[in-house]
Amino acid sequence: MSNMAYRASILTSRNLNLYNTTKEKNPTTNAYFRPTWIDINLSAIHSNVRLLKEYIGEKVHLMAVVKGNGYGHGMLEIAEASISAGATWLGVASLDEALAVRSKISYDIPILVLGYVAPQYVTLARQFRIIVTGISLEWLQEAARIAQQPFDFHLKIDTGLNRLGLTTIDEVQAIMKMVSLNPNLNCIGVFTHFAASSDIQNTSYFRQQLASFHTFLNVIPDRTNKIIHCANSGATLYQPEKPFFDMVRLGNALMGPPNETLKYLLPMQLQNALSLHSILDLVKQLNPGAKVGYAGEYTATQHQWIGTIPMGYADGWHQQFRATNVLVDGKRVPIIGRISMDQLMVALPRKYPTGTRVTFIGQQDNETIFADEIAQEANQSRLEVFTSLSSRLPRIYRENGSIVRITNTMLNF
Known part of the structure; x- marks a missing residue:
């Protein structure tokens, strides 16, 4: 068994996300293992x-x-x-x-x-x-x-x-x-x-x-x-x-x-094609006075639940976005502390299970975060937000709700 096949088999056995839309021998050709991704409709x-x-x-x-x-x-x-x-x-x-x-x-x-x-x-x-x-x-x-x-x-x-x-x-x-x-x-x-x-x-x-x-x-x-x-x-x-x-x-x-x-001026109803998602990979409760992130710029003032998300500035979520929210369980929750290269933290209203979906751009239930909102916070255009999203993020393409393609440049070897 090749090293790649061995690694893939180990990861699959741990029930991590592994999508494979083809019958190719290499199981990682259309796969991703880090649970942060872009969805394209x-x-x-x-x-x-x-x-x-x-x-x-x-x-x-x-x-x-x-x-x-x-x-x-x-x-x-x-x-x-x-x-x-x-x-x-x-x-x-x-x-x-x-x-x-x-x-x-x-x-x-x-x-x-x-x-x-x-x-x-x-x-x-x-x-x-x-x-x-x-x-x-x-x-x-x-x-x-x-x-x-x-x-x-x-x-x-x-x-x-x-x-x-x-x-x-x-x-x-x-x-x-x-x-x-x-x-x-x-x-x-x-x-x-x-x-x-x-x-x-x-x-x-x-x-x-x-x-x-x-x-x-x-x-x-x-x-x-x-x-x-x-x-x-x-x-x-x-x-x-x-x-x-x-x-x-x-x-x-x-x-x-x-x-x-x-949007009210448009002569037709255009649909947003991109959404951006991840998960809560760890949820913990802080004691009052606990500091969060590099330089400890956020301090808990009470017992507080926080979640860690595998998304950072190397993925295109820059420090300028620190004052924005994400969606968890259909509710807006704020980013707290500095955004790290690969991770960031959010304040949670209660304990959520590990693996709960997080949405950075897109809809959960009746709540939506638009790219324009993120851009405005950073004094950018929405195109700057889109084009900043790193090639490290896999793109999942769907037609009529079904996955038709996954691209992951990290595994192009």
């Missing part, structure tokens, strides 16, 4: 994509943006689920992400790298039908010089975010002239990105950027043969102009309502 992703696709209309492409490990939900799984529900394009941040996605996704689905790709790699991208972003005149000149063969790109216009992209009409006109003279440069799309499209109180900057984009488009020749896009989740869902053009780029909205406080 693929049925929610399917529903969200279908509703969004219906909203934007048949003639508009839906790009599923799956960068940042699918916003913490799993890049490949969200890509596959989105395509099966109607997405026709995929967007990522880097060539590395694009190649990883392409390893599982048909060449029929174009992939756009929204971020920087070094000019020497445009030929590699072309081999895998990966489309790059032209970010400047100098970048395109260098890419054309190195490639010496045709490659597709989308031209990025900077209308006010002041990251990547061209900022003047003269630059755009120079590039269009260069494209007309160089058959290796195939501009198949033009896009920009909004800085404040989710701000419904002050839409002036959004409108300014949109007007600027229209001005740039006026100097783009042969626009009918190019895919024009600018709308992200905020612009698609909250702005009355509906600047859909030929394609919308959706990432945040695929995972559920981008902002719980603005």
Whole structure:
């Protein structure tokens, strides 16, 4: 018996969590042993994509943006689920992400790298039908010089975010002239990105950027043969102009309502796809004066029950989340003391059995903790909360309530 098989047999004999959804010889291929996990509802992703696709209309492409490990939900799984529900394009941040996605996704689905790709790699991208972003005149000149063969790109216009992209009409006109003279440069799309499209109180900057984009488009020749896009989740869902053009780029909205406080504005009912759970692995009663955690920053003032949970900042639950609650038995209980690398403690109203489920994000009974709530406490966005969730946490994927896949990068050896 191999060492891994031996360890797995020992752990299984102790009745620890071991999920195995396949008949493979290696029992840990689709398993996890530490009882802290992320639950991903693929049925929610399917529903969200279908509703969004219906909203934007048949003639508009839906790009599923799956960068940042699918916003913490799993890049490949969200890509596959989105395509099966109607997405026709995929967007990522880097060539590395694009190649990883392409390893599982048909060449029929174009992939756009929204971020920087070094000019020497445009030929590699072309081999895998990966489309790059032209970010400047100098970048395109260098890419054309190195490639010496045709490659597709989308031209990025900077209308006010002041990251990547061209900022003047003269630059755009120079590039269009260069494209007309160089058959290796195939501009198949033009896009920009909004800085404040989710701000419904002050839409002036959004409108300014949109007007600027229209001005740039006026100097783009042969626009009918190019895919024009600018709308992200905020612009698609909250702005009355509906600047859909030929394609919308959706990432945040695929995972559920981008902002719980603005859910009443949504033209459809989006479902949250991610929940985060663990267990109470030890419950004990403290005496008055007992200190909890590193530096003893919490002191019990009376006899008090506390629970230890195998979740810490190495899993993505950072010190900024110390003032948040978790759900135990459908009730909110506070985190106490410092969050450790691998564990944290909570105050309990009474004694609970070891193994009682704990929910960090999601629902228990009639109580729900949304990612937005966690984010607000740390002055972050919910996407920062999602993408901070460590690869150490296994992801359990469900469709219609049944487990269809488990990924655990710790056991990829």
